[in-house]
Amino acid sequence: MATTEEIRADLAEIVNEIAGIPADDVQLDKSFVDDLDVDSLSMVEVVVAAEEKFGVEIPDDQVKNLKTVGDAVSFIENATA
Amino acid sequence: MPLKRVVITGLGATSPVGGDVPSTWSALLEGRSGVTALTDDWAEPLAARIAAKVAVEPGEVLDRVKARRMDRSTQLAMVAAEEAWADAKLDDAVDPERLAVAVASGIGGVTTLLANYDSLLEKGPRRVSPLAIPMLMPNSPAATIGLRIGAKAGVHTPVSACASGNEAIALGIDLIRLGRADVVVVGGTEAAVHALPMAAFGQMMALSKRNDDPEAASRPWDKGRDGFVLGEGAAVMVLESAEHAAARGAEVYAEAAGAGITSDSHDIAQPDPAGLGATRAMKRALIESELAATDIAHINAHATSTPQGDVAEAAAIRNALGAAADGTVLTSTKSMTGHLLGGAGALESVATVLALHHRVIPPTINLDDPEDIGLDIADKPRDLPAGDLAALNNSFGFGGHNVAVAFRSA
Structure with a gap:
């Protein structure tokens, strides 16, 4: 079972690939929209890439709740627990 | 009232013979062919296995994150537009509300469409990119250029197959003559070197099959010609009203007369x-x-x-x-x-x-x-x-x- 930091690091890699944000900037307290400049279409890409990477399903109606990197990491942790 | 004069104050291109205008122009004068054999697996079953791909991959020039949000046709258009825009030295020298774009494409984002269709069939609708529509729409090159330069007097995409690029230039001339803009960034782009367009043009018996001698395949007016060679690339020109260009002392290449x-x-x-x-x-x-x-x-x-x-x-x-x-x-x-x-x-x-x-x-x-x-x-x-x-x-x-x-x- 992956640690919180491992999930964050993998997610940071995805955000870097899609939005070009340095992986080190993708920290748990950062907001995707306000801090990382991930727009709504890129957020869909991040979600789909995360589903593939972590083998989870992130329903569309959950995506709006994933405001910060920490929200996403928690969701993935719970879904894979 | 006499028609307004329209001049050309910037040029940009990325072509099968060069990644910019100077290299393209010198290759053209040297008589250098940009046609090569296609060695990709997808080309193997095709009757015509030659094409003129761009000399410089757009990914080598554009920011990676920006480029991945663009179809290849838009990437090529952006490379040409950046060169033309810098050449015209218009940053801060034109009112955005007097700046328009007319950049054409014959087929639009066909490789984006086909790649997403492959994803749909192989992995399902969830794997279709949320960027597919803004990437594949034929107005994407024009709109992306418009965003980059801040054009607010209209962004246009004339579509008339292989006449599209010229029609965009004609439209740009009209926009200036009608007083709708002082500067119009015009041009055309295409990136359709892919199995499907090549198979389709092949079925029309339109393509040269001189696979064993690619550089000799495109031979207009020669008795041995047997069809066209599909090329890719983009070119962009900055059209400007003669008054606007004169007022800022811009260098003029030629006049777009009509x-x-x-x-x-x-x-x-x-x-x-x-x-x-x-x-x-x-x-x-x-x-x-x-x-x-x-x-x-x-x-x-x-x-x-x-x-x-x-x-x-x-x-x-x-x-x-x-x-x-x-x-x-x-x-x-x-x-x-x-x-x-x-x-x-x-x-x-x-x-x-x-x-x-x-x-x-x-x-x-x-x-x-x-x-x-x-x-x-x-x-x-x-x-x-x-x-x-x-x-x-x-x-x-x-x-x-x-x-x-x-x-x-x-």
Whole structure:
């Protein structure tokens, strides 16, 4: 079972690939929209890439709740627990 | 009221023979072909396995994150637009509400469409990119350029198959003449070197099958021609009202004097065999430009290297210019670049403008056994005389579109 930091690091890699944000900037307290400049279409890409990477399903109606990197990491942790 | 004069103050290109305007122009003058054999697995079953891919991959030039949000046709257009925009030195020198874009594509984001269809079939709808629509829509190159330069006077995408690039230039001239903009970034782009478009053009018997000798495959007016070679690339020009350019002391390459647009109303794919629509387009361009047939020193012909088209165009040139056709020198730069479809008119207009600017016509290569078309074709670079000169660039497209653009030396 992956640690919180491992999930964050993998997610940071995805955000870097899609939005070009340095992986080190993708920290748990950062907001995707306000801090990382991930727009709504890129957020869909991040979600789909995360589903593939972590083998989870992130329903569309959950995506709006994933405001910060920490929200996403928690969701993935719970879904894979 | 006399029509406003429109001048060209910036040029950009990424083509099968060069990644920018200077390298493209020197390759054209050297007579260098950009056609190569396709070694990809997908090309193997095709009858025509040659194409003119761009000399410099757009990914080498563009920011990676921005590029991944663009179809290849938009990537190429952006490379050309960045060069043209920098060349025109217009940053902060034009009111955004007086700045427009008219950039065309013949097919649009076809490789994005097909790649997403592959994802849909293989992995399901959840794997279709949320960026697919903004990437594949044919107006994406124009819209992306408009966003980059902050154009607020309208962003346009004329679509008329292989005449699209020229039609975008014609539209840009109109926008300035109608007072709707002071500056219009115009051009065309295409990136369709993919199995499906190549199979489809192949089924129309339109492509050259000279697979064993790619550089000799595009041979306009040569008796051995057997079809066109699909090319990719983009070219962009900055059109500006002469007053606006003069007020800021801009360097001017040439004048975009006017255009003629006609339609054959004959057939969806075959050109009118008598070339009447093409003839009328050239005549209209002369009238609108207030040029006489004897002013036309040079024509960059559509001449794609198809058995019928090249000869029909030659007849149309004779009909349009009459006896003055004897005094004009033709070339087809497609002999080197292949046929860029919606990018063709733009790239060839850049070549036409540079021919007037540098006073030299790039050659038509592979003209070993020319058809007797009764017109003078430059098979080597041909110097143009000093003084006031004009030139035409022709583009014709499936659907019966004919667009001739006239340029006057600055």
